[in-house]
Amino acid sequence: MAKVYTGKDGRLLLDGIEQIKVSNWSLTGNLEMLETTSLGESQRTYTPGVQEFSGNATLLYYNDGTGRNDAATALKKVLRVSGVSDGDTVDMRLRLVEGNTNHDVRLTTYITSVSFGASVGEVTSAQISFQATGALTEVTI
Amino acid sequence: MAFPSYAPSSRSFSAGDYAYKTFQSQSGKEVRILYGDKRTGMTLDLGYSNIPDTQADDFVAHYDEVKGGFTAFTLPAAFRTGWSGDTAAIDAATGNQWRYSEPPTITSVRPGISSVTVRLVGVL
Numbered sequence: 001m002a003k004v005y006t007g008k009d010g011r012l013l014l015d016g017i018e019q020i021k022v023s024n025w026s027l028t029g030n031l032e033m034l035e036t037t038s039l040g041e042s043q044r045t046y047t048p049g050v051q052e053f054s055g056n057a058t059l060l061y062y063n064d065g066t067g068r069n070d071a072a073t074a075l076k077k078v079l080r081v082s083g084v085s086d087g088d089t090v091d092m093r094l095r096l097v098e099g100n101t102n103h104d105v106r107l108t109t110y111i112t113s114v115s116f117g118a119s120v121g122e123v124t125s126a127q128i129s130f131q132a133t134g135a136l137t138e139v140t141i
Numbered sequence: 142m143a144f145p146s147y148a149p150s151s152r153s154f155s156a157g158d159y160a161y162k163t164f165q166s167q168s169g170k171e172v173r174i175l176y177g178d179k180r181t182g183m184t185l186d187l188g189y190s191n192i193p194d195t196q197a198d199d200f201v202a203h204y205d206e207v208k209g210g211f212t213a214f215t216l217p218a219a220f221r222t223g224w225s226g227d228t229a230a231i232d233a234a235t236g237n238q239w240r241y242s243e244p245p246t247i248t249s250v251r252p253g254i255s256s257v258t259v260r261l262v263g264v265l
Contacts, residue, residue, distance in 0.1 A: 034191040034250060038148035039223030047191055049251050 005096050012057055013093035019070040021060035023125060027094050027105060029053050053107055053132035055094070061116060061124040071126040077111035084110070092130060096141070106138035142206055144214060144239075145199040148222035150190040154231040157183030157263055180234040183263035184242065187220060190256045197255040200245040213238035213264055233263040240264055 012022045032049035059071040077088065089108045096103040109130040116126040160177040189197070207214055215238055224231055233239050242262040249255050 034254060036150070036191045038150045038189075039152060040148055041223075047254060049254075 003098055005098075009096045009098065011093075011095035011097060011102075012059075013095060014070070014074065015091050016093075017070070019059055019074075020064055020068070021062040021070070023058045023060060025055065025057035025094055027053065027055035051135075053136065054112075054130065056127060056129040059126050059128070061126055071116070074111060074128050075114045075116060075126050077128075078114045089133065090130070091137075093138075103141045104138055105136060105141060107132040107136050108134055142199070142203055144203050144216050144220075145196065146217040146219040147189055147192065147196060147199075148219050149187040151186075151188035152220070152224075152231075153184075153186040155184040157181050157234065177265075179236045179265055181237055181263055181265045183234060183237065185216075185220075185231070185239065185261045185263070187259045187261070188256070189259075191250055191254050192257065194249075194253050194255050197247050197257050200257050200259060201247070204241060204245055207241070209244065210241040213240045215239065216261075236265050237263040 007024070010022070010025065012019045012025050030052045032052070033046040034049045035044060036047050037044045057074075059074060061069065061071040063069050077090065078084070089110060092107055092109045094105045094107075109132050111128050112131045113129040114126060116124060118124050157180050159175060159180050161173050161175045164172045164174070166172075189200075216232065218228075221228060221231060229235075239261040241260070243260040246258040247255050248258075
């Protein structure tokens with residue numbers, strides 16, 4: 001059956017927990033290309049180098065009534081009194097849902113930047129950027 | 142083994158000079174005495190970017206074979222790849238051969254891929 005995916009199908013899971021009030025996420029994958037052109041060749045040639053994955057997401061700064069605030073949890077990955085250590089990775093799943101089928105990209109990331117603020121007439125949200133470390137751990141898109 | 146026969150990705154050649162000595166008097170008059178009739182001391186830098194490690198190690202094997210900078214050698218035509226001028230113009234001049242002026246440098250780029258830099262000097 002034909003299926004057009006929209007934001008309604010999107011989900012974001014951090015450390016296995018589906019985040020509430022996510023307004024967007026995006027993921028970018030890059031492949032570094034190494035030039036192998038030698039003298040005498042008229043066209044550039046390349047070989048694959050290393051890959052890189054990074055992205056960002058926006059979560060509403062929202063308390064669900066039980067004290068749970070996923071945006072605050074994400075913000076605290078960077079906004080903290082103690083420093084960030086090697087173990088402060090986040091198991092991240094970027095998901096598109098189709099019925100009972102999940103289309104996931106799973107990666108181990110560090111939250112590299114966060115920002116949030118308050119403005120008159122606007123809902124407060126938190127923007128987070130992340131950088132993957134290592135290979136993708138699952139791709140079912 | 143001979144010098145690896147791969148086309149370089151960069152090449153820089155300096156033509157060297159003839160052996161002469163310059164004397165300058167207090168008046169500024171300069172006298173030059175020529176000691177040889179052959180140009181020497183040409184330098185050649187060859188770069189091989191992003192080649193397989195299995196090719197990169199050939200340069201070290203050749204470096205060992207010629208005992209580093211001790212033994213002079215000739216280069217295969219591949220080092221001139223892309224050069225359309227006189228083949229002798231960027232090679233060791235008459236009577237000269239090449240020797241290593243520095244050990245080959247291997248920079249690992251990613252698993253299995255490295256870049257190699259070779260610096261040679263022409264000697265009589």
